[in-house]
Amino acid sequence: MADTFNYRIDHHGSLVRPTDLDAIGAEQAVQDAVVLQRRLRSTVVTDGDFPREDFRSAVLDGVSGIRRTNETGPGGLVRWVAESLPKADGPLVADWAARLAELTVIAPKVSLPSPAYLAATTYRPDLGVASARALGEAFAEIVQAEIALLVSKGVRLIQLDNPLLLDADPGSLSFEDAVAIDALAVRLDERPEGVRIGVCPGWTAPAEVDRARVERLYAGIPADRWILPFDQGTEAELDLVRALPEDRDVCLGVVDATTPELEDLDTVLARIDAAGELKDLEDAALSPSRGFADVASRPLLNAEEQRRKLVLVETLARYVWGNEF
Numbered sequence: 001m002a003d004t005f006n007y008r009i010d011h012h013g014s015l016v017r018p019t020d021l022d023a024i025g026a027e028q029a030v031q032d033a034v035v036l037q038r039r040l041r042s043t044v045v046t047d048g049d050f051p052r053e054d055f056r057s058a059v060l061d062g063v064s065g066i067r068r069t070n071e072t073g074p075g076g077l078v079r080w081v082a083e084s085l086p087k088a089d090g091p092l093v094a095d096w097a098a099r100l101a102e103l104t105v106i107a108p109k110v111s112l113p114s115p116a117y118l119a120a121t122t123y124r125p126d127l128g129v130a131s132a133r134a135l136g137e138a139f140a141e142i143v144q145a146e147i148a149l150l151v152s153k154g155v156r157l158i159q160l161d162n163p164l165l166l167d168a169d170p171g172s173l174s175f176e177d178a179v180a181i182d183a184l185a186v187r188l189d190e191r192p193e194g195v196r197i198g199v200c201p202g203w204t205a206p207a208e209v210d211r212a213r214v215e216r217l218y219a220g221i222p223a224d225r226w227i228l229p230f231d232q233g234t235e236a237e238l239d240l241v242r243a244l245p246e247d248r249d250v251c252l253g254v255v256d257a258t259t260p261e262l263e264d265l266d267t268v269l270a271r272i273d274a275a276g277e278l279k280d281l282e283d284a285a286l287s288p289s290r291g292f293a294d295v296a297s298r299p300l301l302n303a304e305e306q307r308r309k310l311v312l313v314e315t316l317a318r319y320v321w322g323n324e325f
Contacts, residue, residue, distance in 0.1 A: 005194040006285050007043040007157055008317045010251050012200065012227070013111030014055055014291030015048035016299040016306050026051045030096070034103045040310045043285075044109035044157050047096050048293075055161060055294040056080070056113045056121075062092040063142060066122055073121060074171070075163075077295065082122040082129050085138040092142075094149045101154035107194070108155045111291070112146065114162035114199070115139030115185050116178040120171025121164075132172040136181035143185040151188065151195055159198045159227060160185060165217060166202030166240075175213065179220035186223050198225035198251065203290040205229045209239035218245055225249040231256040231263070231289040233271055242278050250279055253289035255312050260305040262312055269319055286317050 015036075021029050033048040052058060054077060060066055065084040073079035093110055100108035119136030129135050147158055162182060164170040170178045186197045199221055205228075218226065226244060230237045230252035244250055252275060254268050275284070292306045293299040301309065 005156070005196065006249055006283065007107060007109075007196065008285045008321055009041060009043045009314050010109075010157075010227075010285045010287040011042065011044070011046070011310065011313070012161070012257075012287060012291040012294075013046045013049055013109065013159060014293045015046070015050070016293045016301065016303045017048070017050055017296055018303070021050065027099075030099065031103060034100065036307075038104060038106060040307070041314050042310070043107065045100055045104055045106045046109045046111065047100060049111075049291070049296070051096060053296055054078075055111065055291060056118065058093045058110075058112050059118060059139070059143065059146075060113075062090065063088050076298075077121075080122050081124050081127060082119075082135050083127050085129060085135065086142060088142045088145070091149055092146045094146065094153050097150050097155045098153045107157055109157040109159065110150055110155050111159040111161055112143055114160040114182045115143045116170070116173055116181040117162040117164055119181065120173045120178065123172040133177045133181070136173060136177065137184065140181050140184035144187065147185065147197065148188060151192060156194050157196050157198065159200055160223075161200045163200070163202050165199075166204075166206055168206070175216075179217055183221045186221060191224075196224045196249065198227050198249075199223040200227035203229055203253075205232070205234055205236040205240055207236060209236045209243070211239065211243055214240060214243045218243060218248065223248070225251055225285075227251040227253065227287065229253050229289055230271065230275065233267070238274060238278065241275050244279060246280075249283045249285070250275075251285040251287050254286050254316060255288050255309050257288040257290045257292050257309060258300045260301055262308055265312075265315070265319075268316055272316070272320060281320060286313050286320070288313060
């Protein structure tokens with residue numbers, strides 16, 4: 001039997017919000033999302049990010065020292081700026097995660113923005129924070145504490161999202177600083193059985209992979225699992241898998257979460273086979289390429305298109321591993 005704790009059928013966390021979210025409330029919407037994920041045979045469940053404005057809000061909504069502005073930042077996101085080093089006002093998303101654990105026996109999953117990403121996108125040198133590195137280290141302390149709390153609440157899969165790590169220019173931080181900061185967040189003194197901490201370094205592969213840089217990335221962040229883009233069939237996507245150390249799991253983002261058209265099954269299976277020539281698929285999982293609604297107000301697909309994409313991921317997983325997960 002394959003490793004149960006590889007959570008073969010995965011997704012990034014954010015789901016398309018129901019059109020009547022305000023009317024039914026986040027609590028009921030999350031319960032409905034759990035039912036959906038169970039029916040789709042996902043091996044993890046999330047709260048869909050329903051209680052949050054966007055994928056950064058899991059941290060930014062729960063800390064002081066960071067101010068929301070009216071500006072638009074990278075990726076069209078509302079800009080937040082750091083006016084002082086952040087301090088957590090309490091648990092960030094652990095209460096929602098605990099409810100997930102009560103609703104189903106399927107492994108609860110939580111996605112968090114990485115501390116390096118938050119520092120790179122909120123640092124402004126004119127606002128009093130000494131450096132982007134210092135800001136990142138403060139965020140890392142908060143995120144690491146939240147990860148430890150989430151694990152204690154029964155969360156078994158935690159994903160850190162840093163869409164800048166595959167970019168040539170990771171914002172206000174050097175590449176080395178970004179790697180060092182995110183490494184601080186994923187270190188746990190103890191890992192209970194079945195716990196996986198993953199890192200998503202970007203939603204699309206670069207045109208060409210700098211092998212030495214990617215190897216420094218994988219070596220520098222002691223994550224159990226790397227969530228990699230794998231939906232375009234490029235050589236760069238294969239290079240990201242090729243550079244992965246043997247002792248790290250991989251989750252391949254095999255279907256494009258930005259387009260409603262369904263991928264051809266045989267084409268995707270051929271790509272997975274190519275990855276299997278480079279990496280033991282017993283240490284692998286499948287997912288969409290990114291979240292379906294990392295910004296609540298800007299879903300990438302509608303609910304039915306999202307459902308079809310998730311069904312396709314489940315179908316692909318059964319072709320690869322059979323019914324034994």
